[in-house]
Amino acid sequence: MGADMPDEELWRPRHECGICGVFGHGDAAKLVYFGLYALQHRGQESAGIAAGNGQGIVLRKAMGLVPDVFSEQTLQQLPGHLASGHVRYSTTGASSPGNVQPFMIRHRGMELTIAHNGNLVNSMTLHKRLEAEGAIFQTSMDSEIVLHLLARELVRHPLPEAIARALGQVRGAYSLLLMTKDSLMAVRDPGGFHPLCLGMLDNGAYVVASETCALDLIEARYLREIEPGELLIINREGLQSLHPWPPARRSFCIFEHVYFARPDSNVFGLNVYAARKRMGAMLAREAKIDADIVMPFPDSGNYAALGYAQASGIPLEFGMIRNHYVGRTFIQPSQSMRDFSVRVKLNPVRELLAGKRVIIVEDSIVRGTTGRSRVQSLRRAGAKEIHMVVSCPPTRYGCFYGVDFPSPKKLVASGNTIEGIRDYLGLDSLHYLSLEGLVEATGLPKEHFCLACFNNEYPVPPDTGLAKEALDEGRQPLSPGL
Ligand code: SF4
Structure with missing residues (x-):
C-alpha cells in the first residue's frame, strides 16, 4: 500500500512558483530549462517553457519535475532566441494539467504567453466582471485573468500601454513574465512581494529569474533586482524600463528569507544564507x-x-x-513501528x-x-x-x-x-x-516587508470574497479596514 509521506515538504507552507526568461541567445529554451532546474524548490508540481523565434511561439509544458517534463528531444522542439518558463506549485486553481503555465493566447494574430508567481487578491471580483462581459475562462487560475484584461486593452492600445492598463486593474502579488514572438516583458507588482532579478550572459543576452541562483547556474552576471512597480520590455531595440503604476508601500515577503528562497540566492538585495x-x-x-x-x-x-x-x-x-533518497510515497510498515x-x-x-x-x-x-x-x-x-x-x-x-x-x-x-x-x-x-x-x-526597515502571517496586517487588502472565505474557514479576522 502506498501512502503519502507526511514529510517536511507536505507539512510546511508550499513555495509559490518560479519563473525564468532569456532574451538574445540561440539556446534560449535550454538556458531557461537550467534556470528552472535551479528554481525547482519553488514549485515541483509542473513545468513549462515557451520559446519564440521572431516568427511564432512554441510551448511545451506538463505535470512533473523539470527533468521529467523536458528531455533533450523536447528542448529541440523549442527553437528561438527568446524563451520564458515556469515551475509551479498551485496556490490558486486546481492541480491539473490545464492549469500548467506558461499560458498562451492568440489575439488578433498575436501570440502572447504569461508565467506568473504570486496571487491576485481581487481575482474573484475581476473574474465575475469579465464573465459578465462575455469572457470564457479555460482554467481556474488567476493568471488567466491578466490575459483577459490584456486582450481587452490590446483592442485599443499598443502592448506596453495595454500591459500598464491591464495590470492597473489587478491587486496583489505578481512577478510576471510576458512574451510575444519577439519581445520578453518582466513585471513586478508595486509592493514587490516576491523577488525577480535581472542578469546578463557573456553574449549580452538578458536573463530574468525569480532568484539569483538561476543566474549562477547559467553563468549570467547579476545586474539588479527588477524594481517593485517596474515593467521591463526587452526586444531587439534593447531594454526599456517603465514605471507605469503609482508607487506603493514595499511589501517584500519576509518568508522568502525565513524559509522559501535558496540560501545561495540574493533576495531583496540580501544574501539568504x-x-x-x-x-x-x-x-x-x-x-x-x-x-x-x-x-x-x-x-x-x-x-x-x-x-x-x-x-x-x-x-x-x-x-x-x-x-536523501526518500521519495514521496513508500510502503507503510505495520502499526507497531x-x-x-x-x-x-x-x-x-x-x-x-x-x-x-x-x-x-x-x-x-x-x-x-x-x-x-x-x-x-x-x-x-x-x-x-x-x-x-x-x-x-x-x-x-x-x-x-x-x-x-x-x-x-x-x-x-x-x-x-x-x-x-x-x-x-x-x-x-x-x-x-x-x-x-x-x-x-x-x-531592512520593517516598512519594507509584508509580515501579515505573523501580525495580521495585510499590506494589500483582499477583496471581500477572499476575506469572507478566510473568516468562514475560521481564520482570525483580518486587520481593521479589510
Ligand atoms: S510574509 Fe506576507 S507574503 Fe509572505 S507568506 Fe507571510 S503573508 Fe504571505
Whole structure:
C-alpha cells in the first residue's frame, strides 16, 4: 500500500512558483530549462517553457519535475532566441494539467504567453466582471485573468500601454513574465512581494529569474533586482524600463528569507544564507539557554542553527541524519513501528544525543505534527533536555499573496499560546524570534516587508470574497479596514 509521506515538504507552507526568461541567445529554451532546474524548490508540481523565434511561439509544458517534463528531444522542439518558463506549485486553481503555465493566447494574430508567481487578491471580483462581459475562462487560475484584461486593452492600445492598463486593474502579488514572438516583458507588482532579478550572459543576452541562483547556474552576471512597480520590455531595440503604476508601500515577503528562497540566492538585495545566520544569532541574543549542543532538523534550520551556535558558543552538532533518497510515497510498515514516516527521513544519532541537553533550531513551525514526532524521536534516543528555538515569530495567519499555508485552523500557533505549543510538542522550553529581531536580521526597515502571517496586517487588502472565505474557514479576522 502506498501512502503519502507526511514529510517536511507536505507539512510546511508550499513555495509559490518560479519563473525564468532569456532574451538574445540561440539556446534560449535550454538556458531557461537550467534556470528552472535551479528554481525547482519553488514549485515541483509542473513545468513549462515557451520559446519564440521572431516568427511564432512554441510551448511545451506538463505535470512533473523539470527533468521529467523536458528531455533533450523536447528542448529541440523549442527553437528561438527568446524563451520564458515556469515551475509551479498551485496556490490558486486546481492541480491539473490545464492549469500548467506558461499560458498562451492568440489575439488578433498575436501570440502572447504569461508565467506568473504570486496571487491576485481581487481575482474573484475581476473574474465575475469579465464573465459578465462575455469572457470564457479555460482554467481556474488567476493568471488567466491578466490575459483577459490584456486582450481587452490590446483592442485599443499598443502592448506596453495595454500591459500598464491591464495590470492597473489587478491587486496583489505578481512577478510576471510576458512574451510575444519577439519581445520578453518582466513585471513586478508595486509592493514587490516576491523577488525577480535581472542578469546578463557573456553574449549580452538578458536573463530574468525569480532568484539569483538561476543566474549562477547559467553563468549570467547579476545586474539588479527588477524594481517593485517596474515593467521591463526587452526586444531587439534593447531594454526599456517603465514605471507605469503609482508607487506603493514595499511589501517584500519576509518568508522568502525565513524559509522559501535558496540560501545561495540574493533576495531583496540580501544574501539568504547570511540573513538566516543572523536570525540564528538574534535568537541566541533573545533566548539564552544553558545546553550542551545546538542542532537543526536538517536541512531547514541549518543556517539559523549555525548562527545560533556561533553567537552562543554552544557547539553545533548534527543530531539527526537525513536520508536523501526518500521519495514521496513508500510502503507503510505495520502499526507497531511508531513514527515510521518521520524516522525514514531523519534518524537520531543516539551516541551523540544520550544524556545531552539539546537546543533544536527550526526555521518555522506550521502544523507542528512532524516536529512533535521528531521531538519524541530525540527523547527515545536519550536526550536529557530538549529546547527549541524558532527563527521567526509564531505563524498565526494565512497568506493571500501566493504562499500556500495549511488551512489556518491547522496552524498550531493559531489560537494557541507559546506554552500550549511547547506542551503539544513535548519540549522543555520553546522560544520564537521576535518580529523586531526577525526584521533586524535582514537589515531592512520593517516598512519594507509584508509580515501579515505573523501580525495580521495585510499590506494589500483582499477583496471581500477572499476575506469572507478566510473568516468562514475560521481564520482570525483580518486587520481593521479589510
Ligand atoms: S503573508 Fe507571510 S507568506 Fe504571505 S507574503 Fe506576507 S510574509 Fe509572505
